Amino acid sequence: MEQWNLETSEPFAVMGTVVHSHHSKSINILQNHVIIVHDGKIQHIGMAPSLQELKEVHNISERQIIQLSPSQFIMPGLIDTHIHAPQYPNAGLGYDKTLLEWLETYTFPLEKQYGDLVHAQNVYKHVVRHSLNSGTTTACYFATIHLESSLLLVDLMTELGQRGFVGKVNMNTCQNKGYNEKTEQSVTDTEIFIKNVLQRKNQLVQPIITPRFALSCDSILMKKLGELAKKYNVHIQTHISENLGEIEAVKEIFPDSKHYADVYDKAELLTKKTVLAHGVWLKDEEIKLLVSRGSSVSHCPCSNTNLQSGLCNVRRLLEAGVKVGLGTDVSGGHTPSILDVMHSALDTSIHVFFQHKNIIPLTYHEVFYLATLGGAEALALENEVGNLMPGKQFDALIVDMSSHYLLNSEPETLVQKFVYCGDDRNIISVFVGGKIVKKTKI
Numbered sequence: 001m002e003q004w005n006l007e008t009s010e011p012f013a014v015m016g017t018v019v020h021s022h023h024s025k026s027i028n029i030l031q032n033h034v035i036i037v038h039d040g041k042i043q044h045i046g047m048a049p050s051l052q053e054l055k056e057v058h059n060i061s062e063r064q065i066i067q068l069s070p071s072q073f074i075m076p077g078l079i080d081t082h083i084h085a086p087q088y089p090n091a092g093l094g095y096d097k098t099l100l101e102w103l104e105t106y107t108f109p110l111e112k113q114y115g116d117l118v119h120a121q122n123v124y125k126h127v128v129r130h131s132l133n134s135g136t137t138t139a140c141y142f143a144t145i146h147l148e149s150s151l152l153l154v155d156l157m158t159e160l161g162q163r164g165f166v167g168k169v170n171m172n173t174c175q176n177k178g179y180n181e182k183t184e185q186s187v188t189d190t191e192i193f194i195k196n197v198l199q200r201k202n203q204l205v206q207p208i209i210t211p212r213f214a215l216s217c218d219s220i221l222m223k224k225l226g227e228l229a230k231k232y233n234v235h236i237q238t239h240i241s242e243n244l245g246e247i248e249a250v251k252e253i254f255p256d257s258k259h260y261a262d263v264y265d266k267a268e269l270l271t272k273k274t275v276l277a278h279g280v281w282l283k284d285e286e287i288k289l290l291v292s293r294g295s296s297v298s299h300c301p302c303s304n305t306n307l308q309s310g311l312c313n314v315r316r317l318l319e320a321g322v323k324v325g326l327g328t329d330v331s332g333g334h335t336p337s338i339l340d341v342m343h344s345a346l347d348t349s350i351h352v353f354f355q356h357k358n359i360i361p362l363t364y365h366e367v368f369y370l371a372t373l374g375g376a377e378a379l380a381l382e383n384e385v386g387n388l389m390p391g392k393q394f395d396a397l398i399v400d401m402s403s404h405y406l407l408n409s410e411p412e413t414l415v416q417k418f419v420y421c422g423d424d425r426n427i428i429s430v431f432v433g434g435k436i437v438k439k440t441k442i
């Protein structure tokens with residue numbers, strides 16, 4: 001590929017190998033194709049035409065063409081369905097404890113600091129930049145309970161060009177060791193947060209209602225948040241069934257609920273726009289409930305391993321019809337790279353197979369889907385992003401595998417190598433809504 005220098009405000013084209021998914025089972029590999037981008041959206045995908053045809057039919061000059069080399073391909077941007085931006089400084093630290101102790105010892109003390117806007121600005125700039133550089137074009141962030149710094153995160157995503165969601169976290173119970181808010185304040189600040197984000201008329205970032213988990217919120221707060229979600233028709237995110245101690249505590253605190261998922265359902269927090277992180281220990285009955293509500297699970301295998309939460313059987317969720325995406329879950333997860341999470345999802349799936357021989361481990365094709373279209377479906381964004389079909393936003397990565405020792409440059413080889421051996425150095429360009437947000441000189 002020659003170094004290109006596009007004007008992204010004008011139509012442009014990418015020519016070469018396109019890799020994307022239409023469903024969970026297999027990747028579509030399209031060689032010698034063109035994608036034409038207009039106003040940040042995909043206008044056309046098809047067999048590559050001649051330069052003359054590009055110019056005459058599609059009005060694209062030679063300067064506006066990216067010609068991929070045989071060791072490169074273009075794919076949809078990665079989607080991180082669960083990440084805690086304020087926990088970024090703790091990534092890689094504190095894995096000597098399991099979830100509930102880890103929250104009290106490491107996480108809540110760090111999150112308390114986000115009343116300080118200078119600290120928030122520093123951390124949030126780093127995490128959004130790192131996430132974009134790792135190829136995440138859409139990220140679904142938890143912020144903290146602080147209204148102002150949560151809005152700051154929205155503004156930084158907008159400035160740096162990342163699509164996604166930000167949730168001001170809700171926590172009103174004493175389980176939170178002094179990191180909490182009063183119910184009324186929590187509801188009022190959440191409504192102010194939603195209105196502020198919606199008023200920004202921001203194409204990229206949306207508000208998401210974020211009750212931390214059932215142990216951090218009482219049922220009064222959760223019901224009020226369910227009402228807000230309905231009033232503003234916004235997304236919802238929380239955690240579910242991550243750790244056995246957590247599940248026991250939920251059972252004790254909510255004796256009238258049939259199970260963990262029922263706690264959220266009673267507050268009308270399970271909707272088609274709800275994403276639930278972890279779901280390692282969900283019962284069959286809970287899975288059925290999620291399917292009937294259209295709620296999704298964010299699979300966070302790095303975090304599930306680091307915090308010794310358990311092995312999530314993703315095959316079981318997919319077969320039951322649950323929508324599943326991947327989440328880095330920084331800082332339970334040690335990396336903001338969804339590509340790293342893809343490796344971990346493959347490993348975890350084989351470890352599940354060691355335990356239950358009757359399941360088929362996930363394939364790299366399926367993991368590619370989970371990281372792209374699966375993530376988009378989990379966030380109810382499949383009409384906007386997730387693959388490279390006409391009408392969708394041009395959220396895409398150019399991947400270059402020339403730094404690896406390749407016996408051939410068959411697209412299957414490139415993609416498989418990328419999924420198993422790739423890292424962010426192989427992601428040489430990142431586009432969000434047709435704008436370049438990462439470009440590496442090669």
Ligand SMILES: O=c1[nH]c(=O)c2nc[nH]c2[nH]1
Pocket residue numbers: 084099103107212213239242303329332
């Ligand atoms: O992995 C997790 N990270 C968190 O911050 C959290 N809060 C509740 N449950 C959680 N799980």
